[in-house]
Amino acid sequence: MSEFLEFRDVSKRFGTIQAVDSVSLGIKKGEFFSLLGPSGCGKTTMLRLAAGFEHPDAGRVILDGQDITDLPPNKRKVNTIFQSYALFPHLTVWENIAFGLRVAKRTKRDIETEVEAMLRLIRMGDQAHKKPDQLSGGQKQRVAIARALINKPQLLLLDEPLAALDLKLRQRMLIELDMIHDQVGITFLYVTHDQGEAMSLSDRIAVMDSGRIEQVGSPAEIYETPRTSFVAAFIGDTNFLEGEVTGLVESEYCQVKIADIPGLICFNDKSMKPGNPVYLSIRPEKIHISRDRPEESPLRNIVPAVVEDMIYLGSTTKYWVRTHGLRVQVLRQHFRFFLDEKPIRWNDDVWIWWHGDDGFMLDRYRAVDEHLVALPPRKVGEPEDNNEKS
């Protein structure tokens, strides 16, 4: 299927800040597509370029085969849901929703039927006469959605629409947004810094950093096969391990030496040769931990370690263990609870192990991304900026 919304080599600079740096990106028709990244990564600028509030310094924006780069916002079949909702304070709910139809000079009867239909969709028929400042956050959100959808856009832009809501409401609105997307079947471009929102709603995600796209893929692809250290660290937690390929195992695997641990097996999807440096990302939940040495198995990496820190989280426990000078984060899911089980405690000697497929080689590694990885809680008396980061 061809691209519905396309950014072709788009750049945008604000003063000295390169907000968007020659980005090319295609979004398919009907897709729920998320732009995910930390604040200042350029995701909102991308959205504003699609809406027409900004004009790119270079590159084109194509919507449904038409070049819309030079079209003003009012000429684009695109509507936006703003982070602060931007409801018109002097108009009632009804008038807010009707605004798009009124400026389009639609007939009175048309406007009435369509606004009533929208009010039913958002289940706010009885609030139609209220002004925005009499509404709750969730209600404002719904009015904003109705106001944007009434114009029947080809593309709906959502700028962190849930950021201003509290947690419970956010979860409910997530489900509502998903339902609305299924009902109206238009393309959604969703901007967020919240990986949870992006993961649960999106068909595909583009992870952005410093004006560039780091990776595009389905939520599972992004999580399981991060290409760069930024993606690996920004989405979920991970361990970065730096090593060197020492040999090949069969055709698909290689042996890697990390710190002074030789012979670790790793899936070799980058066709590395012996002598190549590699950066591995291993998710904490992929690493197992126990007091007893596990059985040997062909693709299993088994390493002894010492527990340095742990946080009990109910369904899981997070451990930070040290092995050969490395600090490794391990997440353990509690399956069974035995009263007589001897729990793992601080300074215990343990074994950690993971499957050769679970260490994923990164295309690109930057040391700064280590800051995104959750650090263990500081011990009392420990200096604030400990040298673990470097």
Add this chain to the structure above:
Amino acid sequence: MRRESRQKIRETLVSFPSLFWLSLFFIVPTLFVFAIALKPANPYGGIGSGWTWDNLRSLVNPNYLAVAWRTLWISVFSAAVCLVLATPIGYYLARVTARWKGFFLMLIIVPFWTNFLIRIFAWKVLLHPEGAIKKVLALSGLIGPQTSLLYNAGAVVLVTVYTFLPFTILPIYAAAEKFDFQLLEAARDLGARRLQAFVRIFLPGIRRGLITAVLFVFIPALGSYVIPDIVGGPSGEMIGNKIAQRVFVDRNLPQASALSVVLILSVLAPLVTVLVLQRKREKPESLL
């Protein structure tokens, strides 16, 4: 309940000084003016005894009606011109970067460093038949050599707009500063053209500032005396000039008071209307 009534008493107590001040220096003198309007004049420039409707009755005079009409249209027209000029200025002031904002606000405030009278006399020089503006306009053929720029209602409007423009820019700017400009983006996003967004969203958004701005020009313009006196001439006379003539030339205080009564009522009428309208619409707030 009791808490509320005590609150009421406290509010009354707190507002008492200003109420006292207002009564002593505004309400009482106004009532004096109303009373004097109902008194006959005496030949020595004082106030005679007894009561009469003659002063008020004498206002129904084609001469006065013409002046009243001129006063009204000059005030309305000046307020309208100020509004048309000040709204875009207020809009841009709210949107420019902080550094430029300071500079432009300075430009607006700097004229106040020169005395009001001197600035009006400066206009007299500028508009004078031998003045630069007249010469340029006459040379370019825009006006005939006999057309006078000075001593007419047009000159009064020009100088009134000049004088009160800053007072209209500031409240509009203050309102625009609080306006959420993302609302304009939202309007554009929903299909509104630039001008539609401005008229349907921005103007209602700064409504309070616009009302204040109109009152700031309209009310002083209704009572203006100095401006028409200096640049108006006989064909630019306003009620203020008539009142001054009755006092200083005719030494007829009751007649002057009768004119003042009309003026006071015509100033209060728009104010009260605005306040009532605002109270009806929402909780009363300050005009600024």
